Amino acid sequence: MVNNSKEVQVKLMKGLLDLIILQFLSSTPMHGYQIITKIRKTFGVYFGPSTIYPLLNALEKKGYVKSEWNMNNERPRKVYNLTTEGRNLLNFTEDSLNFICRKIGTPGVSKGNLIAEHTQSTLRPLLKKMEEPKTLI
Numbered sequence: 470m471v472n473n474s475k476e477v478q479v480k481l482m483k484g485l486l487d488l489i490i491l492q493f494l495s496s497t498p499m500h501g502y503q504i505i506t507k508i509r510k511t512f513g514v515y516f517g518p519s520t521i522y523p524l525l526n527a528l529e530k531k532g533y534v535k536s537e538w539n540m541n542n543e544r545p546r547k548v549y550n551l552t553t554e555g556r557n558l559l560n561f562t563e564d565s566l567n568f569i570c571r572k573i574g575t576p577g578v579s580k581g582n583l584i585a586e587h588t589q590s591t592l593r594p595l596l597k598k599m600e601e602p603k604t605l606i
Contacts, residue, residue: 482514487524487533491559494534494551501525501547525549533558 482489486508493499493507501521509515528534533555539548551559570576 479514482512486516487528488559488562490524490528491533491551491555494549495556495559498548498550500549
């Protein structure tokens with residue numbers, strides 16, 4: 470059962486990875502390595518540069534993030550900022566996730582805090598419902 474929970478969590482993470490990145494950027498601008506590290510610390514799942522950087526480029530092409538080079542350190546870093554369009558997408562996503570959670574009878578996510586400390590406890594009932602055997606009526 471623990472393996473199934475981890476597998477479901479990783480699948481959810483893959484599906485929501487772009488939105489998780491937008492949520493991280495909503496609080497502070499970050500470079501790619503910071504995002505990779507924060508995902509691993511927050512969720513215990515590793516997504517490497519070959520996953521994160523193409524996703525950041527796609528988000529930038531769609532106008533959800535904007536990047537600029539920070540040359541203030543000994544090593545130049547491309548830093549990503551959330552745009553107004555990105556914030557609008559994040560707000561829409563939070564509303565959509567809350568709608569889905571209401572429909573399946575689990576608590577939703579707090580507005581403005583898609584990836585909060587309590588996300589694990591918010592997702593636990595959802596994961597449990599997904600693992601339950603399906604019965605035909």
